[in-house]
Amino acid sequence: MSDNNFLNKKISIGNQEVPVLYLIGGAAFLFLLFLLFTGGSVRDNSGNSYKTKRMADGRVWITENLKAEVADSYCFNNAEVNCETYGRLYTFEAAQEACATLGRRWRVPTDEEWGKLAEAYGGYKGNSSDDGKAAAEALLGEGSSGFNGTLSGFGIRGERFFYMGDMGAYWTSSAMDGRYGWNYGFSMDNKNLVRDKITKVYGLCVRCIKD
Numbered sequence: 001m002s003d004n005n006f007l008n009k010k011i012s013i014g015n016q017e018v019p020v021l022y023l024i025g026g027a028a029f030l031f032l033l034f035l036l037f038t039g040g041s042v043r044d045n046s047g048n049s050y051k052t053k054r055m056a057d058g059r060v061w062i063t064e065n066l067k068a069e070v071a072d073s074y075c076f077n078n079a080e081v082n083c084e085t086y087g088r089l090y091t092f093e094a095a096q097e098a099c100a101t102l103g104r105r106w107r108v109p110t111d112e113e114w115g116k117l118a119e120a121y122g123g124y125k126g127n128s129s130d131d132g133k134a135a136a137e138a139l140l141g142e143g144s145s146g147f148n149g150t151l152s153g154f155g156i157r158g159e160r161f162f163y164m165g166d167m168g169a170y171w172t173s174s175a176m177d178g179r180y181g182w183n184y185g186f187s188m189d190n191k192n193l194v195r196d197k198i199t200k201v202y203g204l205c206v207r208c209i210k211d
């Protein structure tokens with residue numbers, strides 16, 4: 001039987017005769033939908049692989065902390081095991097370079113884009129009715145969103161380290177001015193998501209977004 005004859009062959013489903021071609025096309029379509037909503041993966045130029053997902057804001061994000069090794073990045077307490085578990089900590093400028101290692105369509109999300117992600121899950125402190133608690137519950141750890149945010153702490157120049165297990169903050173690409181950049185952070189004590197500014201030399205975690 002030729003390929004064309006096979007594709008035109010009809011199969012009985014209930015009271016209907018359905019061409020094989022339609023079934024194959026439908027399966028491919030469903031597979032594309034599966035990839036669209038459950039996510040895929042991407043690698044950085046060092047070979048680290050990251051899961052990706054289209055979040056409720058409609059954008060594709062990596063759902064693991066970035067591990068790409070660039071200048072002005074380091075592991076919490078300079079311990080490699082922390083990079084494996086929590087990703088690297090980056091200065092503001094290093095964060096922009098690190099997301100680029102995923103490919104030309106990947107970058108650090110803006111303040112506005114991080115804000116829209118937060119709003120899709122209830123909003124952040126100062127922009128929600130619950131001080132950002134619902135968003136933190138959805139985005140942190142094994143929350144319902146699948147974002148898998150972490151309490152990775154932060155560092156200063158790879159010399160001093162603070163708050164692992166208590167706080168976790170993520171850079172945006174938006175600078176407040178020459179000294180400060182905007183970030184979004186989770187707090188274990190308050191169990192909420194906060195938008196804040198911090199000096200650009202601090203080491204924070206990074207998530208990347210796809211254009």
